[in-house]
Amino acid sequence: MEYTQNKRGDLILSQGTFVYIQDGASGQVAVAVGPYKESIGEIDKIVVYDEQSRKFIPAADFSDSIQVSRSADEGQYIVLINPSDPKDGEPRFPNRGKNSTTVTLKTGSKVNIPGPANFPLWPGQIGNVLDGHNLKYNEYLIVRVYNEEEAKKNLGNAIVKTTEIDNNKQTAKKSLIAEEDLITGKLLVIKGTDVSFYIPPTGIEVVSYNGSYVRKAVTLERLEYCILLDQNGDKRYLKGTAVVFPKPTEEFLEQDGKKKFKALELNDNMGIYLKVIADYEEDGRKYVTGEELFITGKEQKIYFPREEHAIIKYADSVMHYAVAITGGEARYVLNKVTGEIKMVKGPKMFNPDPRKEVIVKRVLDEKSVKLWFPNSVDALQYNRTLESEMTQNDLFSEFGGRSNAYVTDRGFSKANKIYASSMNMADEINRKNTFTKPRTLTMDNKYEGAVTINVWPGYAIQIVKKSGEREVVIGPKMRLLEFDETLEVLELSTGKPKTDHDLFKTVYLQTENNIVSDIIQAETKDLVDVSIRLSYRVNFTGDNKKWFNVSNYVKLLTQHLRSVVRNRVKKINIEEFNNDAADILRDTILGIADDGKARNGKTFTENGMHVYDIEVLGINIGDTEISYYLKDFQKNIVKQNMELNILKKNRDITTEKEKISREILEETYKTEVVHQEINAKKIAESNKIDLMSVEAKKAKQKIDDDIELDSINSKKQRQVIIDDINKMILEIDKLQDEHNINVIKEKSEIRSAEYEKQMASIQPKLIEAMITLGGVRTTEILAKNIKEQGGDWTDIFRKGGIEGLLESVKGTSLYDNLMSTMNKMKPENSEE
Numbered sequence: 001m002e003y004t005q006n007k008r009g010d011l012i013l014s015q016g017t018f019v020y021i022q023d024g025a026s027g028q029v030a031v032a033v034g035p036y037k038e039s040i041g042e043i044d045k046i047v048v049y050d051e052q053s054r055k056f057i058p059a060a061d062f063s064d065s066i067q068v069s070r071s072a073d074e075g076q077y078i079v080l081i082n083p084s085d086p087k088d089g090e091p092r093f094p095n096r097g098k099n100s101t102t103v104t105l106k107t108g109s110k111v112n113i114p115g116p117a118n119f120p121l122w123p124g125q126i127g128n129v130l131d132g133h134n135l136k137y138n139e140y141l142i143v144r145v146y147n148e149e150e151a152k153k154n155l156g157n158a159i160v161k162t163t164e165i166d167n168n169k170q171t172a173k174k175s176l177i178a179e180e181d182l183i184t185g186k187l188l189v190i191k192g193t194d195v196s197f198y199i200p201p202t203g204i205e206v207v208s209y210n211g212s213y214v215r216k217a218v219t220l221e222r223l224e225y226c227i228l229l230d231q232n233g234d235k236r237y238l239k240g241t242a243v244v245f246p247k248p249t250e251e252f253l254e255q256d257g258k259k260k261f262k263a264l265e266l267n268d269n270m271g272i273y274l275k276v277i278a279d280y281e282e283d284g285r286k287y288v289t290g291e292e293l294f295i296t297g298k299e300q301k302i303y304f305p306r307e308e309h310a311i312i313k314y315a316d317s318v319m320h321y322a323v324a325i326t327g328g329e330a331r332y333v334l335n336k337v338t339g340e341i342k343m344v345k346g347p348k349m350f351n352p353d354p355r356k357e358v359i360v361k362r363v364l365d366e367k368s369v370k371l372w373f374p375n376s377v378d379a380l381q382y383n384r385t386l387e388s389e390m391t392q393n394d395l396f397s398e399f400g401g402r403s404n405a406y407v408t409d410r411g412f413s414k415a416n417k418i419y420a421s422s423m424n425m426a427d428e429i430n431r432k433n434t435f436t437k438p439r440t441l442t443m444d445n446k447y448e449g450a451v452t453i454n455v456w457p458g459y460a461i462q463i464v465k466k467s468g469e470r471e472v473v474i475g476p477k478m479r480l481l482e483f484d485e486t487l488e489v490l491e492l493s494t495g496k497p498k499t500d501h502d503l504f505k506t507v508y509l510q511t512e513n514n515i516v517s518d519i520i521q522a523e524t525k526d527l528v529d530v531s532i533r534l535s536y537r538v539n540f541t542g543d544n545k546k547w548f549n550v551s552n553y554v555k556l557l558t559q560h561l562r563s564v565v566r567n568r569v570k571k572i573n574i575e576e577f578n579n580d581a582a583d584i585l586r587d588t589i590l591g592i593a594d595d596g597k598a599r600n601g602k603t604f605t606e607n608g609m610h611v612y613d614i615e616v617l618g619i620n621i622g623d624t625e626i627s628y629y630l631k632d633f634q635k636n637i638v639k640q641n642m643e644l645n646i647l648k649k650n651r652d653i654t655t656e657k658e659k660i661s662r663e664i665l666e667e668t669y670k671t672e673v674v675h676q677e678i679n680a681k682k683i684a685e686s687n688k689i690d691l692m693s694v695e696a697k698k699a700k701q702k703i704d705d706d707i708e709l710d711s712i713n714s715k716k717q718r719q720v721i722i723d724d725i726n727k728m729i730l731e732i733d734k735l736q737d738e739h740n741i742n743v744i745k746e747k748s749e750i751r752s753a754e755y756e757k758q759m760a761s762i763q764p765k766l767i768e769a770m771i772t773l774g775g776v777r778t779t780e781i782l783a784k785n786i787k788e789q790g791g792d793w794t795d796i797f798r799k800g801g802i803e804g805l806l807e808s809v810k811g812t813s814l815y816d817n818l819m820s821t822m823n824k825m826k827p828e829n830s831e832e
Contacts, residue, residue: 011046011062012037016069018094018120022047022056029056029123032099033069051126070127072115077159077199081110081126093119109147111202114159130213132159132199133206135192138217140245142207143188143200151182151203158204161197177204187248192217218244218252223263225304227253235307239263263304266297269322273354278308292355294320312354322351323359330450330480334360341483343450362451362483363387371507372453372487382447451481458512460540462488462548472544474511492554496533497521497562500555509547514538517617518558522569524577529622530569534585535615536561542608550607557609561589561602574621582616589614678746685739692732 013019013034022029024043032038040046046065047056059065072078082105086092094100102123114132121127133141145151160176176195177188187207190198200206206213218226220240228236228250235253238244240260246252252259264272274293281287287308295303305311311318325331325346334341337356344350352359363386364372373379455461455475463471466484473479481487487507494504497519520532536557540547550556568588569577577584589611590599602611 010037010039013066015096016071016118017066018069019062019065019067020047020049020056020123021045021099022058028101030099030101031094031120031123033094033096033120036097036099038099049121049124049126054124056123067121069118069120070129071118072113072129074116075132075197076115077130077132078113078115078117079110079128079130079205080113080121081128082107082122082124083109083111084122084125094122096120110205111150112154112200112204114157114199130206132197133190133213134197135190135195135214137163137192138219138243139192139214140217141190141198141213142209142215142248143190143204144207145182145184145186145188145203146205147203148182148184149203151201152179154201154203155179155182156201158201159197159199160195163192163194163196189245189248191245193243193245217246218259220244220260223265223302224260225263226260227305229253237304237306239304263302264319266295266301266303268297269349269351271296271320271351271354272303272318273312273320274309275312276308277310280306280308294353294355296351314354320351320354322349325350325449328478328480329452331448332360332362332450332483334358343480343482345480360483361386361448362481364451368486371489371505372451374506374508379447450483453479453481453487455479456508458510459508460511460544460547461507461509464488470545470548472547474544488548489551490548490553491551493552493558494554498554498558500552503552509540509553511540511547514540516554516557518562520562520565522566524569524574525571526573528574530574530577531618531620531622532565532569532581532585533617533620534561534565535617536589536611537613537615539610539612540608541603541610544608546606546608548607550609553604553607553609556604556606557611560604561611564588578619578621581619585616586614678743682739682743689732689736689739696728696732 011019011021011032013032013036015035018031018033020029020031021038021040022045024041024045029047046059046062048059048065048067049055050057070078070080084090084092085104085106087104090103091100105122105124107124119127135141155177158176162176176190181188182203188204209215220226220238220242222240225237225239226244228238228244228246229252230236230247231249236250255261266272271294274295276287276289276291276293279287279289287293292312293309323331325344325348327347330343330345331350332341333344333350333352335356336358341360364383366380366383369376369380369383453461453473455473455477457476459475461473461479463473463479463481463485464487465482470488489505489507490509491503491505493500494502496517498516514537516536516538518534518536520534522530522532524530538557565585565588568584572584586599590601590613593599601613603609
């Protein structure tokens, strides 16, 4: 700023103002206090005092040089820098209405003058008007002792309004700040819990903070805490409920503008990992520096950080969460101390102790994945991803090397960001780890846990430990593999015939209903080459520890049975082998069946393999000409056999026809004999009746003659005789009627017997005949009639003979057909 020479003229000051005038001859600066009027000489200057440079600078204009007297109301105070040190009779402040020369100042000193006060400043003085400090319950001041002698002298002059009524105010002022604390440069705290209003005495000043003198304390609620950092590096952790006032050398640690934080809430499935950084004792236990702690909700539901603890973080994660291990699953857990990897099986919630445990994933080589999980693209892709992550991330510095163990996320979740925000002000130790996965309720643990092998029904696997121990697992069964366990690999011959050129590798042994196909090249006794296609049905039996003793059981099976079959075929000619190949091969391989019992089969003692059946899929003769002759010969044999079978069939039919004819004749003869017997009996009975009639007539005639000759006189006696004769005649007629009835009954029984024989032969096809003759309607009527008569054919004939049959088919077209047939069958001499 440029200053120009003051203009000459009159200087007029109003009341309450003052101005500095520098004598141009001596350089002496005087102060003129209004109300006042003065003419400014040509060499005099109007100046102002620059507080920053502590120099008098010429004013650009009268209006710029006029200052207002320092004025403090009640509740305010003036901090006066460079106070006057008046000699005897000298005023303390410039007199009003006068132009006063300067007095001796205590340069570098300052005093606190409480209001009400109003005064101008001597040249070189600085006066700052400050408001008295009103404090709420949660507010405080930081004061500094800048002159301990003046502070001790003026301690009682401090203006203090305490929160509690104390009749002895002086005592209250002194008890607020102890005299022994009045050391130059020392910082002290004036708490709002003790003082509601404060004006410091001379020797003590209030330290400002971010443009304000009053500072806010931290009010802690339940489950809240704050951290205070001292200038010497010590930390204090204070928890609510409380109003926290820092020490003068302390300050609140802030995170994102926050000075207070939430305590950590723990449950049984959550924990935090800590290191002891200072010795302390709690609940009778001593904790030593360097000791590591893992605190879960089982030991402590609410955790407040403390100055003796440092939080150990993994990738900014504070909270350790338990991992859900469902039933039938497991996790691999590495012991960081011993290096042992164990398997923890579900169902359970598992929270590894980070001091010595860490969950790892097992990375399989691509070859093992293809063998253990055949045709599983997902398993192969997941394992490749896992291997890639293991390669890209240096996760093993903590464990000192690499292996096929991949460190997982340790059970951290996205919620750790919240806890990390709460714990960032706490001491911490960071360690490397993978990314933090977001917390989720998805329970897809297909590839997260231990390697799980699902052994299907009819299969088996052999598990091999690095120690050499072996275990055979037979399906159906789920098996979790320990970290050091692998599966025995079988290498099987393939192709037809089986060879070792392209081995099929698998870890699954089919123990039941296994089928092995092969082609055997052999030579017969008459030097004819044959190719035999076989299919062996195989089970594995006995001690299962032997099942995996032979890694290529297909080769063992096929090579041995090839030798056996070739040896047997070499001993027979081609015709015999061609005619009975299946039985020959079964007898050779499976053994001969005794008395209808099952064949014993072929058992291999090396690995418990048992061939219980074979299938001959085809026989191919190497010499085409011999094959043609055998086929032609076979055709002729078949043709002759067919002709012979036709002749035998014709013979059997003729024999059966003649047998039936004989049976018909025999039955006809029996019927004729019965007819003759009945006719003879009838004739005898008729002759007997005729004889009795003749004799009766003779007797009557004789009686008539006797009556006439003897001239019987008595009419009554004659009548009695006549009645006796008539009675005899009636008896004769009765006998004649009974005879006729018996004859009719016998004839009916004979006809019924004949019809029963005929119906017995047609009964199995009666329904079919009725359907053919009368359709379904006829069958329904017949069934209804039979049911009404008893429901059985034999009952119908016993009850009514042919009449019962006719009654059963009445109302159908079959009735007319049967009546026509019966009329044709009726004997010519039959009366009915």
